[in-house]
Amino acid sequence: MTRVVVVDDHPIFRKGLIALLRASDVEVVGEAGSGLEALAVVADTVPDVVLMDVSMPDLGGIEAAERIVAQSPSVRIVVITLYEDEATVVGALRAGASAYVTKQASPEQIIAAISAAASGALWLGPGVPRPLGAPALEPTTPSIFAGLTARESAIADLMSRGLSNPIIAERLHLSVKTVANYVSVVMLKLGATDRAEAAKLVRAAREN
Numbered sequence: 001m002t003r004v005v006v007v008d009d010h011p012i013f014r015k016g017l018i019a020l021l022r023a024s025d026v027e028v029v030g031e032a033g034s035g036l037e038a039l040a041v042v043a044d045t046v047p048d049v050v051l052m053d054v055s056m057p058d059l060g061g062i063e064a065a066e067r068i069v070a071q072s073p074s075v076r077i078v079v080i081t082l083y084e085d086e087a088t089v090v091g092a093l094r095a096g097a098s099a100y101v102t103k104q105a106s107p108e109q110i111i112a113a114i115s116a117a118a119s120g121a122l123w124l125g126p127g128v129p130r131p132l133g134a135p136a137l138e139p140t141t142p143s144i145f146a147g148l149t150a151r152e153s154a155i156a157d158l159m160s161r162g163l164s165n166p167i168i169a170e171r172l173h174l175s176v177k178t179v180a181n182y183v184s185v186v187m188l189k190l191g192a193t194d195r196a197e198a199a200k201l202v203r204a205a206r207e208n
Contacts, residue, residue, distance in 0.1 A: 035059025
């Protein structure tokens, strides 16, 4: 069972999230109403995932995420926020967030984000902009795969071989939508502006 800490400065929304998670067989091991409080709770509980808002008093969610990842590298961060702008998305991912959803997301989408993060994948919720032109989150040399998870590396390899999303989905037993999300994350991490550039980068790395 995934162990989660819920962080949001609005008590009613925070309690709603906690109720949702518990109803979905997710173990809530702590909660916090600010970024600084989150640091202490995470240090005490060492959860699998922190579900955290961006805008909070004393310490924002992005800075809190960066500190949490630094002090507890095994903890995954899922950002849940009202903000849908590219700058906030990029900031959260660079701080170490593994997933990003908006507060308009459905309960199923929130649970999916937590599950993906807990499994080590990156996940961007519906409506969240894919900042494809952003610089790579991890250095792409000498090993372009260094910043990718095993699943992302597999998808990057299949992309580089010219396979379409439906074919990749069939081979890996995933939904086409899930593959599309992974493709977006791979392009973001590689700093590629489009699929063709990402494929070219992977092919070049494989030949070195």
